[in-house]
Amino acid sequence: MKTVKCAVVGAGWWGTTAHVPALKRHPLAELVAVHSCHADKARQVATDFCVPHACATMKEVLAVEGLEAVVISSTPNVHYPQALAALQRGLHVLIEKPMTIKAAESEELVALAEKQGVHFLVSCPWHYTAHSREARRLIQSGALGQLKMISVLMTNFNLGLYRGLSWEEIFGSNPTRQNSARPYFTPGRSSYSDPAVAGGGQIYCQISHVAAHLGFLTERHPVEVFAQFDNADTAVDVYDALNLKLEDGTLASIASTGATPHSERNYEVRVYGTQGALLMELWKGKMECHLFDGQVTRYPDLAEAEIYPLFAPTENLVDLILGRAENGSPARFGLYAMRIIEAACESARTRGNVILRRAKN
Incomplete structure (x- = not known):
């Protein structure tokens, strides 16, 4: 059965609270990479959650073979460049809120996702x-x-x-x-x-x-x-x-x-x-x-x-890619x-x- 190879970019507090566990528990998700700008933290998460690739840069994440989707869970000031790189690479993206710092950046990302024909979600459990x-x-x-x-x-x-x-x-x-x-x-x-x-x-x-x-x-x-x-x-x-x-x-x-x-x-x-x-x-x-x-x-x-289904957006990303669900939080x-x-x-x-x-x- 097909699985979806995913990475979590910004595996910090919320990344390891919601997104990493959601991908690890989804039977059709394969968490192949975790990222932190602190290399030691990336290695720690990769070891503790049994993830094959620990990445300290977005370039390293995008080089992972077979990668299909990324979850952007870093601090808001780097959401835009990270999501932009992922979308340009043709990956499906789930991005944490707030999407960006500036509205024009969010508008550019939404337009790019549509142009690329990829799924783009914002993490809104409500x-x-x-x-x-x-x-x-x-x-x-x-x-x-x-x-x-x-x-x-x-x-x-x-x-x-x-x-x-x-x-x-x-x-x-x-x-x-x-x-x-x-x-x-x-x-x-x-x-x-x-x-x-x-x-x-x-x-x-x-x-x-x-x-x-x-x-x-x-x-x-x-x-x-x-x-x-x-x-x-x-x-x-x-x-x-x-x-x-x-x-x-x-x-x-x-x-x-x-x-x-x-x-x-x-x-x-x-x-x-x-x-x-x-x-x-x-x-x-x-x-x-x-x-x-x-x-x-x-x-x-x-x-x-x-009441607050914190795993739902991440699970929806995987199901959406597999054609098993509609986008619950475009x-x-x-x-x-x-x-x-x-x-x-x-x-x-x-x-x-x-x-x-x-x-x-």
Whole structure:
């Protein structure tokens, strides 16, 4: 039976938490190479996960015989050149969010993938939940009527990362799920705290999730963005408030912070249309649909493993190449998010409303 030969580029914290394990457990995936800019780390991962090739450069990765696909899981500042090299080589690519630092870079990559005729995905696990797929179906089918307003609240405990603290300084003995076991690698101190590396704080790290999910649900392009940020005495944004207008006139608001207490995090999506409202709590695995005719649908709660299916994008990459699945998180949603992110950063800097050009993708 055919297998897909894959490489993980940037086998650091998230690479070894999500992508390497996903490929190792997929029966039709063959993880043939792992990459880290630190050669000793690449060798360590290759040894511990039984991977034949340990690479310290993108050139070494692309030289691996028979390679068909790569997962880009490095820091955002190198996503663009790494993905560009892989796409030019004719490889299928799964890229972590945020796709790039600049929207124009994402646009170039999406166009190149289409030209090359290869599969291109952005790593957005929320798109793969049963609730998100049903929410998309409801919105696209017109079950809620004409969309009028969307409200999103997304919070998590990333403040320590934005401050450049160590894993132990951030979590200590807090009994959170994220701290239930020390990860294989912990994040580099500059990976989230240095805007030259990360692009920004909450806007690049987490609103990249929210904005891509907004595009996934609505398929309506943003045309106006106004944003305000508070850096909370760090070098990157920590508290973010965005107001958007979509191309059909739908109003959308996004409030997000990485400074929530460790005991609670939220991802609430409220979608209001002329015929009903959809209420989602993604971190809690809950969803309800309320229609003006009195009909109320309360969907079964998701199991804990279904709430954030971190392996799903990587598994989808393999299945997509083999013709066993459709693209669950096309890279165009990563581009969609980058347009919002870039406009929000400009708005926060200029303190003005930003008008977006009509998207090509």
